[in-house]
Amino acid sequence: MSLFNVYPLFDITPVKAEDVYVFDENNTKYLDLYGGHAVISIGHSHPKYVKHISEQVSKLGFYSNSIQNPLQVDLATKLGKLSGCKEYQLFLCNSGAEANENGLKLASFHNGKKKVIAFKNGFHGRTSAAVAATDNAKIVAPINAQQEVEILELGDLVALEKSLAKNDVCAVIIEFIQGVGGLDESTAEFYEAINTLCKKYNTCFIADEVQSGFGRTGDFFAFQKYNVTPDIISIAKGMGNGFPIGGILIHPDIKASFGLLGTTFGGNHLACVASSTVLEVIEEEKLMQNATKISAYFIEKAKEISEIKNIKGRGLMLGLEFDFPIAELRKKLIFNQKIFTGSAKNPNLLRILPPLTIKKEHVDALFDAIKSELS
Known part of the structure; x- marks a missing residue:
């Protein structure tokens, strides 16, 4: 049997990793400044992470959600404390796409409506x-296109209120910093107006924090820079440091009932231990503070390279925008300089999503490599 060929692959085969480094089968060392799409939050193979998962799998790896699982309660408690969202409720699933699916479904249950508003260049699964x-027609199949979705320009408040006034929108979903779309952000006025308008028109406000959550922006969530209270917050990626886990944080105004949502694997024992350990390490090693500190250093270093026309993002969710397509530069960084970076829908944007344990010396290595390849 062959694999279903849907991924264009670089000819690199990682076999082990440690903190911000990945090693291939020839023991070639790569600096990982992409974290597998922002998944690696506390560094590869963190000793505490390895220890806790190993201990848990030796006792109990999985049982269904039909029994008591104190690890879920422990995770919810830690997550509420560190995120500052103690009043929210937690539903656990397995991925970012599942988180957003459950968020949209819950919104529709809550207010009885079915239309969704999203934004240009957004990515939700x-x-x-x-x-x-x-906002990518190439990955929307006809069976998906039957959903009622309106995609608006980011920042267009007039169009947003016009659509909400029809009173058929169950949810407005937005990334406060767009990931795949290219690190675009709107204004505080726009985000805070969404918050107000959603309340006015009985529409759920969903903050998609799948990529930006768990400290990546320097705040626990990207939306916390603004005066907003989302009804639902979707999480995944950095939540498990590589172990598949996702979830939604649900405002207490939304009430639960038996059977409303459900999952087989979501919130399993290993996933809960993985995510609880991530939270412990983020707090103990002050990784949100590190994200803020290294981000400031990164931005100053980027200003030294004239070919970089714009620096986008916040914390360690960053983009370097050039005035030329970066595909070739990205290949040179991988194969010549042994550095992993990412791309985006914007062809001129080099995406940087490193583990939150990154140090200044790793930033220096990136910019030395870019200078070398551009000279």
């Missing part, structure tokens, strides 16, 4: 309603 709310 590859399944059902999540992909319909994603």
Whole structure:
């Protein structure tokens, strides 16, 4: 049997990793400044992470959600404390797409409406309603396109209120910093107006924090820079440091009932231990503070390179925008300089999503490599 060929692959085969470094089968060392799409939050193979997961799998790796699981309660308690969202409720699933699916479904249950508003260049997943709310027609199949979704220009408040006034929108979903779309952000006025308008028109406000959450921006969540209170917050990626886990934080105004949502694997024992350990390490090693500190240093270093026309993002969710397509530069960084970086829908944007444990010396290595390849 062969693999279904949907991924264009670089000819690199990682076999082990440690902190910000990945090693291939020839023991070639690569600096990982992409973290597997912002998944690696506390560094590869963190000793505490390895220890806790190993201990848990030796006792109990999985049982269904039909029994008591104190690890879920422990995770919810830690997450509420560190995120500052203690009043929210937690539903656990397995991925970012699932998180957004459950968020959209819950919104529709809550207010009885079915239309969704999303924004240009947004990305929310590859399944059902999540992909319909994603601004990429190439990955929306006809079965997805039957969902009622309106995609608006980021920042267009007039169009937003006009659509909400029809009173058929169950949810407005937005990334406060766009990931795949290219690190675009709108204004405080826009985000705070969404918050107000959603309350006015009985619409759920969903903050997609799948990529930006768990300290990546320097705040625990990207939305916390603004005066907003989302009804639902979707999380995944950095939540498990590589172990598949996702979830939604649900405002207490939204009430639960048996059978409303459900999952087989979501919130399993290993996933809970993985995410609880991530939270412990983020707090103990002050990784949100590190994200802020290294981000400031990164921005100053980027200003030294004239070919960089714009620096986008916040914390360690960053983009370097050039006035030329970066595909070739990215290949040179991988194969010549042994540095992993990422791309985006914007062809001129080099995306930087390193582990939150990154140090200044790693930033120096990146910019030395870029200078070398551009000279």
